[in-house]
Structures are given as C-alpha cells and as structure tokens.
Amino acid sequence: MKSRIASIMKAKSLDSSITGCQTFNLSELDLVSHLEFQLPINLRLGHLIERIVAELIRSSTKYKLLYENIQIIEDKKTIGEIDFIIQDENTKQCIHLELAYKFYLYDPSISVEPINNWIGPNRNDSLKEKLEKLKTKQFPILYHDCTATLLNTLAIHEVSQALCFLVSLFIPFDYQGIYHPVFQKAIKGYYINVETFKSLNSVDKTYYLPIKTEWGIDPTENETWTDFNDVVKYIYLSIKQKQSPLCWQKHKNSYLQFFIVWW
Structure with a gap:
C-alpha cells in the first residue's frame, strides 16, 4: 500500500x-x-x-x-x-x-x-x-x-x-496540441486504439494491465511484467465489452502508461 x-x-x-x-x-x-x-x-x-x-x-x-x-x-x-x-x-x-x-x-x-x-x-x-x-x-x-x-x-x-x-x-498518441x-503538468501518458498498440509492440517490451484500484500508481513500482501475447487477449476482451484498459509498459529502463480505447 x-x-x-x-x-x-x-x-x-x-x-x-x-x-x-x-x-x-x-x-x-x-x-x-x-x-x-x-x-x-x-x-x-x-x-x-x-x-x-x-x-x-x-x-x-x-x-x-x-x-x-x-x-x-x-x-x-x-x-x-x-x-x-x-x-x-x-x-x-x-x-x-x-x-x-x-x-x-x-x-x-x-x-x-x-x-x-x-x-x-x-x-x-x-x-x-x-x-x-x-x-x-x-x-x-x-x-x-x-x-x-x-x-x-x-x-x-x-x-x-x-x-x-x-x-x-x-492525450492522443502523436497529437501536437497545446495545453x-x-x-x-497532470499529463501522465497517451491513448491509442488496439491496432496502434499492436503496431508499436516489439519483442523487448513487456506489459502489465493494472486493475482499477492500481490506476495512478507509478509503473516503476510494479514488479510483475508479461509479454504482448499474454496481455493482448485481455485487451481484446475489454474492447469487446466497451472498456478501455490502462496499460503499463516497460522497455529496457523506461516506463510508459497509456489507455487502449475501444472508441
């Protein structure tokens, strides 16, 4: 906690x-x-x-x-x-x-x-x-x-x-807006659709889908990571249910967080 x-x-x-x-x-x-x-x-x-x-x-x-x-x-x-x-x-x-x-x-x-x-x-x-x-x-x-x-x-x-x-x-992925x-100062990451998520994947990236009560925690605190194939099936299930999951990504020593939206 x-x-x-x-x-x-x-x-x-x-x-x-x-x-x-x-x-x-x-x-x-x-x-x-x-x-x-x-x-x-x-x-x-x-x-x-x-x-x-x-x-x-x-x-x-x-x-x-x-x-x-x-x-x-x-x-x-x-x-x-x-x-x-x-x-x-x-x-x-x-x-x-x-x-x-x-x-x-x-x-x-x-x-x-x-x-x-x-x-x-x-x-x-x-x-x-x-x-x-x-x-x-x-x-x-x-x-x-x-x-x-x-x-x-x-x-x-x-x-x-x-x-x-x-x-x-x-904010939208690759969006060049002025806020x-x-x-x-409150921007934590971006959002993408599932097809963009798939296109950005590479073998050296690992992921974690935090449950709702973990939203907002710094991804660097997380110790359990899994590969693309393990998370993508849960993502598709969420998208089918019109739920946009939050995803944490670890790539070497860098961490990202983003929503994968159904809309």
Whole structure:
C-alpha cells in the first residue's frame, strides 16, 4: 500500500483557474513523506482514495478531521454526501472539503473549447460534467436543512468550502496540441486504439494491465511484467465489452502508461 499512498500524495490537482472553486492541496497537510497505514481491501477506487485522504488528514498536525462521508438523508432518501469537514488547528476555521480523483482523456474532436474535451476512458463522464455536479449539487448540500440538523455543532454559514481535484490526464498518441499549464503538468501518458498498440509492440517490451484500484500508481513500482501475447487477449476482451484498459509498459529502463480505447 506504500506505493498507493505515495501516488495520492504526489498526484497533480486542478486549481481554481480551471475549477472555479477554492483549491485545497494535500501539500497543505504538511505531512511526513513516508506514511504507512492499513487500508481495507475490496474497496472501489473512489472509496479507496477517500479512505487514504481521510488517513492523511488524521496524520496532519495542521488540520483536524471532524466528519467524513456524511450521508444527507431526507424522508429516508439519500440526497447527497459530504466528503469531509475539516478544521484548521490554528485558525479554527472549518472547511467543507470535496475530493475528486479522476482519469480523463483529451478528445480534440468534441469542441473548440478545451475544457469540454476531457472525458472518461469509456466516454461516459467528463471534466465539465463533474465540475457542474460539484457546483450545483455537492457543494450546495452543505446548506440543506437536513445538513444543518445533522451537523448542529457547526455554524454552517461560517464553514468555507474547498475542492481537492486530483487528476491523471492522457492525450492522443502523436497529437501536437497545446495545453493549459495546469493540464500540462497532470499529463501522465497517451491513448491509442488496439491496432496502434499492436503496431508499436516489439519483442523487448513487456506489459502489465493494472486493475482499477492500481490506476495512478507509478509503473516503476510494479514488479510483475508479461509479454504482448499474454496481455493482448485481455485487451481484446475489454474492447469487446466497451472498456478501455490502462496499460503499463516497460522497455529496457523506461516506463510508459497509456489507455487502449475501444472508441
């Protein structure tokens, strides 16, 4: 789990120039560099990242974790969830902190507006949609009547709000685009189709297909590698199911990561 924790601490975040929200960087927690703690297994990626960030906040001397994963329920129906309420130990300011951990691919064919072109690997979500949901649903939930009742120890209207939006970005193979500097620093690799993947293979390249909960970990941390013939059958299966797998590649002493897309 050490490499999983390290990947979160090193992850690049989108700032307010992109999100339009107050930014919270994990570096503000002022943590020691080599933290270790136990994590539950069999969690989905999003829940795993939430648990890690909760542990990071607990390890901080600058912030106190007051609440995490608060379900807001009205008439027995969950209407939303608040990721974290944290408190600055010095100023005693409380912050409603929302967390996002996303993988987006840049499709320049979608729009002339670059912000519209960052989409999920399977084309079923996008950066623009996520930001819209945060602004119209996730942040406003703090001011719902049910929230005030549940968090009655807090002066809700004195709570500030911030976003920690961690991203790993992938661009088209051989695409010569110019990206906003905030996006540029978060680019981790590229994406290709299966035919291009086959054409780029050579006998001295080895591969690994990380499971979803390993996405974002540095490929240099991986110790299990296999050849093209072993991975290509799984890739074809994923493509048939309209799933775009992430692939790590080792070639001599260099490492790459890329998505192989079905679309």
